[in-house]
Amino acid sequence: EVQLVESGGGLVQPGRSLRLSCTTSGFTFGDSAMSWFRQAPGKGLEWIGFIRNQVYGGTTEYAASVKGRFTMSRDNSKGIAYLEMNSLKIEDTAVYYCSDVSPWRYWGQGTLVTVSS
Amino acid sequence: DIVMTQTPLSSPVTLGQPASISCRSSQSLVHSDGNTYLSWFQQRPGQPPRLLIYKISTRFSGVPDRFSGSGAGTDFTLKISRVEAEDVGVYYCAQATQFPYTFGPGTKLEIK
Numbered sequence: 001e002v003q004l005v006e007s008g009g010g011l012v013q014p015g016r017s018l019r020l021s022c023t024t025s026g027f028t029f030g031d032s033a034m035s036w037f038r039q040a041p042g043k044g045l046e047w048i049g050f051i052r053n054q055v056y057g058g059t060t061e062y063a064a065s066v067k068g069r070f071t072m073s074r075d076n077s078k079g080i081a082y083l084e085m086n087s088l089k090i091e092d093t094a095v096y097y098c099s100d101v102s103p104w105r106y107w108g109q110g111t112l113v114t115v116s117s
Numbered sequence: 118d119i120v121m122t123q124t125p126l127s128s129p130v131t132l133g134q135p136a137s138i139s140c141r142s143s144q145s146l147v148h149s150d151g152n153t154y155l156s157w158f159q160q161r162p163g164q165p166p167r168l169l170i171y172k173i174s175t176r177f178s179g180v181p182d183r184f185s186g187s188g189a190g191t192d193f194t195l196k197i198s199r200v201e202a203e204d205v206g207v208y209y210c211a212q213a214t215q216f217p218y219t220f221g222p223g224t225k226l227e228i229k
Contacts, residue, residue, distance in 0.1 A: 037166075044207075044209065044220055044221075044222050044223045045158070045160075045166060045209055045211070045220045045223075046220065047211075047217060047218040047219065047220065061216050061217075063217045064217065097165055097166070102154060102156075102213035102218070103154070103156045103168055103171035103172070103177075103213065104156070104158075104166075104168055104211075104213075105168050105177060105178075107165040107166055107167070108165065109165055110165055
């Protein structure tokens with residue numbers, strides 16, 4: 001059974017940093033790109049980026065809203081994807097989801113990040 | 118960026134009756150590889166999104182056959198042949214043809 005579990009969310013002040021993890025099992029993590037999304041309270045879904053698999057060098061793509069502030073990485077030996085979030089803004093408040101490669105068959109339950117002073 | 122629009126934004130439906138959601142993209146979603154990366158997701162309250170349909174019309178594993186997708190180019194449709202109570206939620210179309218990948222605003226399906 002494929003499982004993805006996000007962790008690391010919480011309350012953080014504007015301008016600070018937070019690192020989210022997406023721990024996976026049940027599939028060959030190293031072969032899969034990993035995607036990140038977010039959903040602000042009461043709002044729709046936003047793709048924020050993905051990290052390619054090792055064959056493609058683990059390169060990344062980001063949405064403009066997070067480019068330069070967020071960094072995705074992965075540990076293929078552990079099956080974990082990371083989302084490092086810096087210079088957080090109030091508008092980054094959302095539930096953050098990880099998923100696999102498009103068409104995004106598998107999703108975690110999400111982790112809530114609240115940016116507030 | 119490709120803008121995705123959906124109509125209607127809210128759809129009250131009677132149990133057992135059909136429902137249809139339209140999704141339109143601001144540009145063609147045909148990729149240079151010939152595929153059209155248009156997907157549909159269902160999100161029930163308090164749950165993560167669930168993939169229903171990908172590449173316009175391919176049902177994901179375990180998705181009931183009352184869900185179907187159609188369309189081409191810039192116009193796409195999700196149809197539910199007979200709505201059941203468990204279908205309540207918000208439905209999103211999404212494109213993964215061109216960066217940045219984008220979602221429609223969502224259509225809330227509710228029971229009359």
